[in-house]
Amino acid sequence: xxxxxxxxxxxxxxxxxxxxxxxxxxxxxxxxxxxxxxxxxxxxxxxxxxxxxxxxxxxxxxxxxxxxxxxxxxxxxxxxxxxxxxxxxxxxxxxxxxxxxxxxxxxxxxxxxxxxxxxxxxxxxxxxxxxxxxxxxxxxxxxxxxxxxxxxxxxxxxxxxxxxxxxxxxxxxxxxxxxxxxxxxxxxxxxxxxxxxxxxxxxxxxxxxxxxxxxxxxxxxxxxxxxxxxxxxxxxx
Numbered sequence: 001x002x003x004x005x006x007x008x009x010x011x012x013x014x015x016x017x018x019x020x021x022x023x024x025x026x027x028x029x030x031x032x033x034x035x036x037x038x039x040x041x042x043x044x045x046x047x048x049x050x051x052x053x054x055x056x057x058x059x060x061x062x063x064x065x066x067x068x069x070x071x072x073x074x075x076x077x078x079x080x081x082x083x084x085x086x087x088x089x090x091x092x093x094x095x096x097x098x099x100x101x102x103x104x105x106x107x108x109x110x111x112x113x114x115x116x117x118x119x120x121x122x123x124x125x126x127x128x129x130x131x132x133x134x135x136x137x138x139x140x141x142x143x144x145x146x147x148x149x150x151x152x153x154x155x156x157x158x159x160x161x162x163x164x165x166x167x168x169x170x171x172x173x174x175x176x177x178x179x180x181x182x183x184x185x186x187x188x189x190x191x192x193x194x195x196x197x198x199x200x201x202x203x204x205x206x207x208x209x210x211x212x213x214x215x216x217x218x219x220x221x222x223x224x225x226x227x228x229x230x231x232x233x234x235x236x237x
Contacts, residue, residue, distance in 0.1 A: 128145045139156065151197065164197075165194045165196060166192055170193055174192055185213075189209075193205075207224060208226075
């Protein structure tokens with residue numbers, strides 16, 4: 001083996017394994033093994049670091065999954081409670097609606113009773129029934145009501161015929177008041193003169209009425225009571 005001038009031959013001979021090419025191959029293999037060992041060592045450390053880094057991510061995913069499950073369970077519970085509350089509110093609303101309907105009917109009945117009482121007290125006379133059908137425009141009167149207007153007791157006069165007995169000075173006002181009751185639901189209340197068809201003397205009457213509706217809110221008829229005013233009552237003995 002050729003030895004450089006500045007190196008000690010004994011040292012080189014100590015590390016020499018043979019010829020020049022044998023030394024090159026031997027030490028080349030040693031260097032390659034060292035490099036491979038270093039590479040594998042660094043790769044192992046990198047892999048361990050990666051595992052350590054991935055663990056929090058897995059824990060975070062697990063925590064997120066647990067949170068999602070809890071949120072879904074809470075949402076389902078809230079949805080069920082809301083559905084139950086909604087049913088209870090609907091049931092309460094139906095009960096309130098029925099109560100309002102009953103209250104309206106009672107108010108109508110009470111109003112009718114008070115109106116009849118008013119007629120009885122003010123005019124000191126028994127009131128008589130009357131009604132006007134909304135669709136057929138047919139007027140229904142008590143037997144006495146027909147008689148004092150000059151109709152026969154079996155007549156059911158149409159509206160246009162019935163209003164002819166009303167004094168012309170009051171006729172249009174009565175017609176307008178009746179139409180207003182049908183259109184707005186307002187109570188009918190008027191005092192007016194009638195001129196009976198049989199030619200008997202005019203009579204002054206007081207009439208009141210309320211509109212009745214079906215379940216769809218469509219008017220059925222205007223019905224009420226009428227009585228004579230004081231000027232038409234016979235003198236008390």
